[in-house]
Amino acid sequence: MKIVCIGAGYVGGPTMAMIARECPDITVTVVDIDEERILAWQSDELPIYEPGLKEVVDESLGRNLFFSTDVGKGIEEADIIFVSVNTPTKTFGHGSGRAADLQYLEKTARNILAHARSDKIIVEKSTVPVRTADAMNRILNSRNSDCSFEVLSNPEFLAEGSAVKDLENPDRILIGGHDTEAGRKAMQTLVDIYARWVPKERIITTNVWSSELSKLAANALLAQRVSSINSLSALCEATGADVGEVASAVGRDSRIGPRFLNASVGFGGSCFRKDILNLVYLCESYGLHELAEYWHQVVKINDYQQDRFVGSVISNMFNTISGKRIALFGFAFKADTGDTRESPAIRIAKQLAEERANVVISDPRALDNARIDLGDLGDRVTYEEDPYRAAEEAHALAIMTEWSCYKELDYQRIFDSMLKPAFAFDGRRILDHQKLYEMGFNVYSIGKAPLTHLDA
Numbered sequence: 024m025k026i027v028c029i030g031a032g033y034v035g036g037p038t039m040a041m042i043a044r045e046c047p048d049i050t051v052t053v054v055d056i057d058e059e060r061i062l063a064w065q066s067d068e069l070p071i072y073e074p075g076l077k078e079v080v081d082e083s084l085g086r087n088l089f090f091s092t093d094v095g096k097g098i099e100e101a102d103i104i105f106v107s108v109n110t111p112t113k114t115f116g117h118g119s120g121r122a123a124d125l126q127y128l129e130k131t132a133r134n135i136l137a138h139a140r141s142d143k144i145i146v147e148k149s150t151v152p153v154r155t156a157d158a159m160n161r162i163l164n165s166r167n168s169d170c171s172f173e174v175l176s177n178p179e180f181l182a183e184g185s186a187v188k189d190l191e192n193p194d195r196i197l198i199g200g201h202d203t204e205a206g207r208k209a210m211q212t213l214v215d216i217y218a219r220w221v222p223k224e225r226i227i228t229t230n231v232w233s234s235e236l237s238k239l240a241a242n243a244l245l246a247q248r249v250s251s252i253n254s255l256s257a258l259c260e261a262t263g264a265d266v267g268e269v270a271s272a273v274g275r276d277s278r279i280g281p282r283f284l285n286a287s288v289g290f291g292g293s294c295f296r297k298d299i300l301n302l303v304y305l306c307e308s309y310g311l312h313e314l315a316e317y318w319h320q321v322v323k324i325n326d327y328q329q330d331r332f333v334g335s336v337i338s339n340m341f342n343t344i345s346g347k348r349i350a351l352f353g354f355a356f357k358a359d360t361g362d363t364r365e366s367p368a369i370r371i372a373k374q375l376a377e378e379r380a381n382v383v384i385s386d387p388r389a390l391d392n393a394r395i396d397l398g399d400l401g402d403r404v405t406y407e408e409d410p411y412r413a414a415e416e417a418h419a420l421a422i423m424t425e426w427s428c429y430k431e432l433d434y435q436r437i438f439d440s441m442l443k444p445a446f447a448f449d450g451r452r453i454l455d456h457q458k459l460y461e462m463g464f465n466v467y468s469i470g471k472a473p474l475t476h477l478d479a
Contacts, residue, residue: 024102025049026105027098028049028054028105028148029054029055029094029106029107030107031053031055032071032107033109034149034181035107036053036069036071036076036106037187038105038179038190038479039105040076040079041190043086043087043088046219047083047086048087050089051087053088054090055090055094059200061090064090065084065090068152072388073183073187073359073360074185074187076186076187077393089344093385099138099140103146104135104144104145106131106132107148109127110123110124110125112301122152122300125158128159129436132158136162136166139168140170140362142170142171143173143181144212145163145173145174145175146174147175147176147177147235149179150178150242150297150298151176152235152304153236153239153301153305154232156174171205173201174200174231175213175231176199176235177213178197178235180194180241183357195225197229198227198229199232199235200228242294242295242298243298243318244254246296247321248284249295252284253324257331259470260470263457264471267452273372282392285471287450288329288368288450288451289329290367291363291364291368293362295325296322296325297365300319302318303319325367328367330374332369332448333371333375335448335458335467338353339446340446344378344379345379347381348378348417348419349375349418350384350410350413350414350421351372351383351384351415351420352410352413352423353368353385353386353424353425354366354369354372355368355388356424360389361389363389363392366423367423367450368423368424370395372397373397376397382404383405383413384405384413410432414441417440418441421448422448424451429454434447434458434464435462438464443463444476444477445463445464446464446465447465447466448467449466449467451469452469454468455470457474460474460476463476
């Protein structure tokens with residue numbers, strides 16, 4: 024059996040590396056038109072950072088795992104084609120800012136049709152709107168062909184920073200297909216591959232539309248929890264309650280559970296915002312306007328939380344940050360990844376720069392992406408890998424990413440190097456606020472009352 028994956032990004036590369044490792048008798052090839060990315064997958068510096076990923080890739084690279092820019096050859100030789108191309112939010116035309124841009128998916132379907140010389144199982148790995156498989160089917164069957172195509176939905180549920188663990192031990196594998204003889208046979212083929220290392224009770228088969236919608240629904244519900252606890256964090260700050268204590272109390276309820284109840288500056292990443300806006304657009308398309316507004320509110324609360332954080336920085340630093348040095352600790356949207364897509368730090372850094380603050384970005388993995396994301400700000404932003412140097416002569420520091428290394432810093436050394444009064448804004452609630460206060464910091468954290476010396 025031969026598998027090809029079209030798209031060598033955050034999903035395609037790791038997923039195919041795991042399949043290759045667990046199925047050494049299957050030849051797995053990842054293809055992409057980006058030659059630089061393909062070369063990186065075969066180098067000592069992978070194009071993405073994930074703990075443990077390099078070891079997984081190295082185990083199969085050159086044995087049954089290959090990377091190539093020859094997309095046509097990969098399609099022609101494959102029995103199963105995973106489609107893992109980008110489906111960003113549209114930035115133009117009808118549905119701009121909400122609908123998924125499916126141009127790359129359609130181009131891929133046409134490319135498959137052009138190069139296929141035998142029957143193929145097509146697997147949607149990209150996150151797509153409901154009924155995208157129908158569109159792919161229409162394209163693949165748009166001309167007479169001796170080849171038959173069966174389109175399956177197999178959405179990914181990987182969390183960046185723990186993708187390898189998620190692939191090794193997934194909560195579930197979801198496979199959607201058509202309830203026909205060909206559809207059931209194709210689904211079983213994919214089930215048999217995953218069953219090499221995933222317990223069969225965790226492999227779920229559904230109709231194709233349920234599978235496509237389940238991915239959007241999962242991300243929407245997770246993001247909803249983040250926005251819900253963040254909305255309560257604002258109330259906690261106003262009343263003197265501690266959102267951490269509130270989250271712990273409600274999380275003990277077995278109907279609710281503790282996960283995704285960590286208040287912060289907001290969610291980021293490539294999926295949550297994009298998928299919720301896609302869901303909003305789908306609801307609007309079917310005339311479900313009340314549902315669209317309900318889900319749109321999840322995104323609005325996320326933006327509000329970031330704006331509120333910036334407002335706290337400005338108001339607590341005497342209503343002006345012009346000319347003040349502010350060190351942002353972290354820029355990746357979460358720890359253990361270099362990915363900055365939709366990171367809250369982007370919006371926050373830009374707003375601070377608009378207030379004419381001197382913003383310094385520090386992050387152990389994401390500085391290259393930060394330079395791209397903030398390229399339009401020019402010299403209003405500087406970049407410093409060493410957090411100690413970033414904090415020198417700073418008026419304030421702000422935690423943007425929950426990197427474990429930030430918990431272990433010598434904050435007395437940092438305090439001594441900063442201008443006074445020194446401010447600490449904890450956007451991830453990872454620091455020991457009482458210790459910081461005792462050192463002399465004025466401490467402001469998401470979801471709890473401040474600890475400040477300014478009233479003394």
